[in-house]
Amino acid sequence: MSQCLWCGNTYFPPLRWAKLFSFQEQRGFCGRCRSKLHRLEGPDLCAKCGRDLKQLPEAFVSGEVCTDCRKWQSTDDPLLWNRSLFSYNAFMREVMTRFKFRGDAILIEAFHDEWQALYKKYFKGCIPVPIPLSAERLAERHFNQAELLANCLPVPPAPLLIRPKHTEKQSKKSRSERLSSGENPFALSEDASMYTGKRFVIIDDIYTTGTTVRHAAHALSTLWPAAVYSMCLAR
C-alpha cells in the first residue's frame, strides 16, 4: 500500500509483473488524484508546443499547430518544439503551487517514470539544460525546480545558463508583459563553449507563453547548437 503524495490517503497501486517480488513502495498519486491530471499524449497535440488541440476552440487551431505557435513560427524561432507531460489545468496549477512556492519538492517523484519516458521518446541524446534561478530567488526558495526535474533524467544535466539579474517572477506578469520584455535574462556560463554544436533540451516546469524557454534558446544559440528543444512538466 502507498500513501498518495497529494491527498495523503492510503491507496493500492496495481501489482505489476516487473514489481511482483519487490517491496519498494511506489510513490505517486492515488487513482482519484491522478485522474484529475490531464496527460498530453496521442495524435492531437500541437506539433510545436505539444498542447492538446482537442481542448482548444477551433479558432485557435491552425493546421497542425495552435495559433500561438503560428505566431512564433512567423518570427525567427530558435526553439524546434516543446513536449510536456500534463496540461496546465486547475489541478496542475495547485500541484505546481505546492511544488514550487511551498517547497513540496517530493511531489516530482510521482512523475519520475513518465518524465523519463517522455525524454526517451522525444529527446534521446539531447543534453538537458535546466532553466536557472537568480541567486536571490534560489536563496529564497532553497531549490531550483527545473534543476530537480533535470536531475530526474537518465542523462546528467549541463548547467549552461545563468541568470545574472534578479527579475520579477514570470507568474506575476501578464501575457503581453511577458512577450514584450525584450531583454534576455539569461547568459551563458563560462565553460559553456565546450558544448558547441550539440543538441539541447531546455528543462522547465511550465510552458505558458513560451517566452522563457525561447529566451534560454536564444542564449544557447551562440553555441551553434544542432537543435534546441524544450521539455516542461506542464503545458
Added chain:
Amino acid sequence: MQTAYDDIRRPTNTLWFSSARFGPALALQGFRYGHWWVLSAILAIALCDNPNVPTALAASGCILYLLWKNKPLFLTFTVIFILMVLDFHWQTVPTTLNSRQTDWIGRVSSIPEINGDRFVAYLRLGKNESVYAVYRIKSREEKQTLSRLTPGMICALRGTLTKPSAAGNFDAFDFRTYLRHKGIHWQLTVDQWATCHEGRISLMERIQQLRQRGIQTVDAKLAPPMSGLINALVFGNQSEMDGGLAEAYRNLGLIHLLAVSGLHVVVVIGLSHRLLIRVGMLKEHVQWLLFLIIIPLYAVLTGLSPSVVRASLMAEWLLFFRIARRAVPTVSALSFACLMQLAYDPGSLFDIGFELSYLITFAIIVSAPTVQKRVQNPLSKTFIITGIAQIAAFPIICYYFYSFSLLSFVLNLFYVPLISFVILPLAIVTVVLLILFPPCGLFVFGFLDMIMTPAHSLLLNCEHLLLFNLIIGRPGAWGLVGISLCAFGLLILWEKWSHPFSIFLPVAFYLVIGFCHVAAQWINPYGSVTFLDVGQGDSILIRFPHRQGAMLIDTGGSLPIKKADWQKRTDPFDVGSDVVSQQIKAMGISKIDWLVLTHRDWDHIGGLNGVIDHIRVANIVIGKAFQATNTEKKWFERAKNMRIHIVNVPAGAQWGTENLYVKVLWPKTAISDSNNGSLVLLAKMGGVHFLFTGDLEKEGEAGLLQQIPNLHVDVLKVGHHGSRTSSSEAFIQAIHPKLAIISVGKNNRFGHPHKEVLAVFKKYHIPILRTDRDGAVRIVFTSNRILQIKHAK
C-alpha cells in the same frame, strides 16, 4: 489520587491500543502482499505432500532472504507457513476402515454418476470416512432404481475395499494419488445393494438434490450430445459429455469452457444484478441478496468446482467491501479466495482446475492495468487478454496434457465469447423453461442446437489438424521451472515494451520453447525402450537417441464386447487414444516413424485408430504373413488417406547402423497361422540385443532357431504374453536372455502368464518384469550401454 500518567500505565489500554493498530496494519499488508501469503501456503502444502528436503531448503532460503528486507511480511509469511503445515496434518487423517469387512452402511455424499453400466459415487462409511464406490450395473431395471439414489441417502450394501489403482505407466494420471488428495484411502467395489432410505438431510444436501434433479431433467428431455454440454455449462457436470467432443475441447485448449468457470459466475452475477435492478429492487438490497443467497446458491448448484469456488469467494469478498464502502485491490480478493480454499482443503492445490483457474486469473489481474492503458477497443482487449491467459496456462497445460494446440489461441478468441455470452445464458434459459414450461424450453433448445452443431463439427475437424499440435512431452522439474521463467520473463517484457509489435511476443515465446524442445532432443544421447502397460496386449515404444526417430511395436487394444444401448458409456475407454497416444505425447515424441503391427490379433492392433488419430505416423510396417481381414483393410485404407505408407517388409530387412539397428527376422514366408506369422524383430540398442516376438508360438520359435541357430538375445519380450503355447524350454535355453519382459493384463481371462512358462524362466535364472505387476517397464540406453531399467509401479 490520579496522576497525569495513569492512562499510559494501564496495561489493558496499551494492549487494546496496539491490537487496534495491528489489525488494520495486518489487513493492509494482506492487500499489498497477499500473493506472498498464498506463496507461503502453497509451499507449505507442497512440502507436506511430498517432502523433498534439498529443494525445500533451497526454495525457503531464497524466499526468506528476499523477505528479510520486509520484516512484517517475513513474520506473517512464517506464521502462515506454520499454520498451513498444521492445517495439512490436521486434515490428513489415516484410515479407520477395516479392509476385511464386507457389509457396510454408508451415506451417499455426492450425486451418483451413472454412465452406461458404470455407477460411481462417494460414500461416507464408519466414522465419516469417504470412499470412492464403483458398481457395474447388471440390468436396465437396476439402472432405473440406482438413478433414484440422492445425496443424503443411507444405504446398506455389500462390497470389498481395495486400494485405488496406481498409475501403470510413466507420467500417467495416478488415480491413487488423486483420491489421496481428496482424503480418500479406499475404493469400494460394490457387489450388491441391500436397502436404501432417506436420512436426515442437511441444507447442502437439499441443494445437491435440486442439482441432481436438474441434471436428470436435462438428460431425460434433451438429446445428446447437447444435453451433455448443457449439463456441463449449467450444472458443472461434465461426466455425461460425449467422449470425442470432450477430447476435442481438451486437445484444443478449450476445456475450461466446459468447466463452469469463473467467467460464467461473473456472467450469472452480472445478469441477475441487472435483472433485479430492472425489476425495481434497490441497489443495496440487490447487493445483499447477491451476497447472502444468489452467489452461494449458484456455487453449490454448479457443483462447487474449484473455479466456481474461486470466482464466488472473490465475488463475495469484493461485494462485502462494496457494501462496506471500502476500496480494495482486486488481487486481494484472489489471495483471500486462494487462502480460504487451501485452508479448507489443502488437497485442492493438486487439482488442475484449481491451478489453471488461479494462475490465469492472477495473470489477468496483474496485466489488466497495462492492457487498459495500451488499448481501448474491446476487441483488441479480448485479443491481448486471451494471449495472456494462454501464456499463463502454458506450463500447466504442458505438464498435464503434454502438448499444446497452436489453434488454441484463435479458437479461444472465438469460442470464449460464444460460449460465455451466448450459449451459457441460452442454456440457463433452456433449463429454467424446461422445468417450468417444457415446450418453450425445447424451442430455445432448438436454437442452441442450431448454433452449436456447426461449432462442434468445426472443433472436431480442427482436432484432426495434427500439424498444429505442439507436442512438448511432460517437462521434468527443471523443464517446468524453465518454461515458467520463460513465461514470466515474457510477461515482464510485454509490460515494459509498449510498442505495437509486443503482441507478437507470444509467437517468439512458442518459437523459443519449440526450438529448445527440438534442440534438447537433438542433444539427448539417451534412447529408451518402454513396454507400456496397456492391460492385456502388447505395445512397445522405442525412442532412438539424438532424434533419430521413434518406433511403436503394436498398439494394444481391448476386445470389443457387444453392449446393449443402456450399457454404452458416453466416453468408452480406448487403449489407443487414452493410453498409447498419451504415452507417446508424454515422452515428447511428435511423430512415429515406424508403427509395426506384428500380427492382426485385437490385443496388438486394436488401438491403431486411436493412435493415428492423435499422433502423426509416417509408416505402418507389417510382415509378409499379415492376414488382413476386411476390418484391417478398411483401417489401412483410412490410414492411406491420412498419408501413412503401409510397408510390407520381408525377413532380413534392416534399418539403422551397425550399433543401432532394427532387423526383421521372421516370417520368411507367408504362414497361415496368425500367431506364428508374427513379425519378429531383433534390435541392437545400447550394445544390447532385444528380441520382440509378438505372439510367436513354439512352432515359430523352432523355425526361428532353425533359421538362426546362434541367435544372441539379451532382453526378450516373452512371446504371447507368457502363454504356455510359447516360450518352449528349448528356445529359452538356446537364446538364454538376461532379462525377460511379459506384457500382460491384470487378472486376464486367459490366465497369462502360465506358471509353466514362469517355471522355465526360473529354472534358467532369468529375471522377469511383468507389466501387470510392475507397470510399464522402461529401459534407458546410451550408444554403448544400458543406463537404467525402471518400472512404473
